[in-house]
Amino acid sequence: MCRGCPPAPRHRYKCGPRHMPMKQPEETTQFLTRCDGKTSCTRRPKMTEKRRVVCPNCDSINAVPTDRPAEAAKCGRCHAKLFQGFPIDLSSERLERHVANSDIPIVVDFWAPWCGPCRAMGPIYAQTTKSIEPRVRFAKVNVDENPQAAARYSIQGIPALVAFREGKVVARQAGLTDAQALRGWVERLAA
Ligand SMILES: [Zn+2]
Known part of the structure; x- marks a missing residue:
């Protein structure tokens, strides 16, 4: 001894x-x-313990130790910050990769540039991203450019928020949401 x-x-x-x-x-x-x-x-x-976080820049899957601050974590491949304080724009293919390989919840805003309520929600969504990362990943999918993603997740109208956890849809929110309601919805998801 x-x-x-x-x-x-x-x-x-x-x-x-x-x-x-x-x-x-x-x-x-x-x-x-x-x-x-x-x-x-x-x-x-x-x-x-480690959790998988997909790089917003190169889509590499990173394992981030839970005992270190994730907001400072950088991608092992491209060295970009894994959380950059704004929602990331995803295509249909990238969305699938992020959803399938992330151990943190992902919230996706399905939107289009011509949609007034979507544009109104843009700043609210961006602001919430800053405050909720790195507990939740925030992303945006343009439904005009990615009709496959909109069809796959049965988006009937926009804006529409879809939350994913462990590769599955766990919550949905249709229509324009104010900052407080969005915050409450996401906090329940992150808990
Ligand atoms: Zn990267």
């Missing part, structure tokens, strides 16, 4: 000159080190 090691149960692996750390789940092995029996064991096994 190493002199510097804390007592069980916090000390979850053997240490000492002849003992290798006990086998740990794969994610924790990077935190283990072989103890020399003289110095304190400062490295202890730690469970780090």
Whole structure:
């Protein structure tokens, strides 16, 4: 037993000159080190959960540790910030990739440039994006350019908000929404 090691149960692996750390789940092995029996064991096994976040710039799937601030996280491939404070414009194909590979909820605003209520909701939606990221990803899909996405999610009228979690539609909101109602709706989703 190493002199510097804390007592069980916090000390979850053997240490000492002849003992290798006990086998740990794969994610924790990077935190283990072989103890020399003289110095304190400062490295202890730690469970780090990760959530998948799709890059808004290059669509790479990033694993972001939940114990680090996600708003500062950058894409491992293109180094863009994973959360940039504004809704991201998605095509039908990109929408599918984001929905299928994200561990955070995604809210999508289906809109079109000719639609007055959509334009009215634009600033409200953008403002809410700033305050809710990185708990929820906000995106926009132009239904004129992406009729496949509108058909797939049965968009009857715009603006329409659709919320996804774990690849499935979990909530819908039709028509123009004010800032307070939008905020409440999204908070329930993020909870
Ligand atoms: Zn990227």
